[in-house]
């Protein structure tokens with residue numbers, strides 16, 4: 016048990032987190048708590064630190080000071096087994112990052128077989144079910160290069176779900192997609208959210224935020240500037256910076 | 268006169284076969300060992316431990332930057348000074364394996380570095396261990412970059428094996444030297460020696476060329 020186990024914590028708990036890239040302070044005194052089953056949408060202008068924020072949660076980036084507690088375990092604590100913790104956290108990348116040398120099904124079953132040590136036959140059965148769930152029952156044996164962007168991203172989501180994670184992180188999952196493919200990916204994300212997954216989603220998709228997010232967090236220049244329900248944030252932004260940002264994304 | 272020479276050459280046929288056999292055995296053993304060692308070194312070199320990576324880098328540079336003949340002499344004539352007695356065959360295998368490993372290490376490093384970081388991050392994020400990331404995600408993709416120059420390197424190393432004749436191993440090249448003392452027609456003898464090497468190397472040259480073409484086209488798994 017880490018010392019933070021004594022106080023009540025959320026599923027993801029940032030407390031006064033700071034991060035630098037060289038002399039650039041990319042995360043400034045971030046304090047944010049995400050409750051179990053909560054969906055938090057993170058938005059903000061380019062370079063504001065959104066990716067860095069969620070990449071800290073599964074340790075793709077390390078923090079300089081402050082505390083970051085995920086699923087009761089403090090990151091950077093020698094007692095925390097990062098590899099073990101990562102199995103509980105799914106991460107969906109903007110560029111999908113599917114394994115190009117593996118089929119859709121192999122992408123989904125790789126970690127369950129090798130990390131969770133699930134027997135292959137069982138993992139493949141679960142993998143097929145997951146691919147069917149994201150609407151890709153007929154693409155089980157396709158390689159990523161044979162799939163459209165929207166299909167690849169759905170495989171990537173299935174790949175995360177195959178580990179039965181407690182948390183899912185999404186870094187602009189639809190911004191590399193052609194407009195007509197965005198909704199097929201968002202629909203899958205809505206379904207995942209409705210099943211009670213704890214999620215942090217970097218996205219500018221307001222429709223998605225209004226539908227499933229409990230909270231929208233607005234970042235600018237490495238700091239959380241504003242945070243509120245989707246309705247509060249989109250209809251009554253409180254700061255000049257969020258108003259300027261919203262007027263920009265609403266114009267497209 | 269030429270007729271006599273050809274007859275006498277035909278008489279050297281068993282010796283030539285022995286030489287060819289020695290060249291093939293030497294090359295094969297050191298290529299297999301050198302490949303294993305080379306991959307190991309390449310993986311360690313990209314593994315993130317500064318000290319290990321630096322040491323391997325320095326060793327590879329040293330071996331690549333010195334003549335193979337000098338390396339073989341050091342192993343065969345200098346090591347015994349320190350109480351390590353080696354027969355010529357073992358010394359030849361060690362020298363060739365080391366040379367192969369160093370060149371292959373560099374090829375493997377280039378292959379590993381060619382895999383996009385997003386791939387490693389995806390593997391990391393799903394909880395794969397360091398070795399699982401390497402084995403399941405990085406190496407299969409690196410192989411596309413590694414295979415064509417790797418086979419090309421095999422050709423170079425088979426030819427480099429001729430240097431072991433300098434420490435008295437009866438390989439194809441040394442057979443050439445022995446025969447030419449009996450049949451004083453250097454042009455003919457060493458032409459035939461050259462043909463011997465070419466017969467061993469040519470299939471590999473063809474394989475390298477095929478791989479090069481295949482790697483350009485393949486998007487999925489590497490299939491030979």
Ligand SMILES: Nc1ncnc2c1ncn2[C@@H]1O[C@H](COP(=O)(O)OP(=O)(O)OP(=O)(O)O)[C@@H](O)[C@H]1O
Nearest residue numbers: 036037039041059060061062063064065066067068
């Ligand atoms: N590895 C890195 N090294 C140095 N600086 C970095 C690195 N990664 C990000 N940065 C910088 O950190 C800042 C925040 O980057 P981040 O990617 O988190 O922003 P973002 O909000 O996700 O932007 P975008 O909307 O463009 O994806 C930027 O100024 C970026 O240039």
Ligand SMILES: [Mg+2]
Nearest residue numbers: 065066067187
């Ligand atoms: Mg980003």
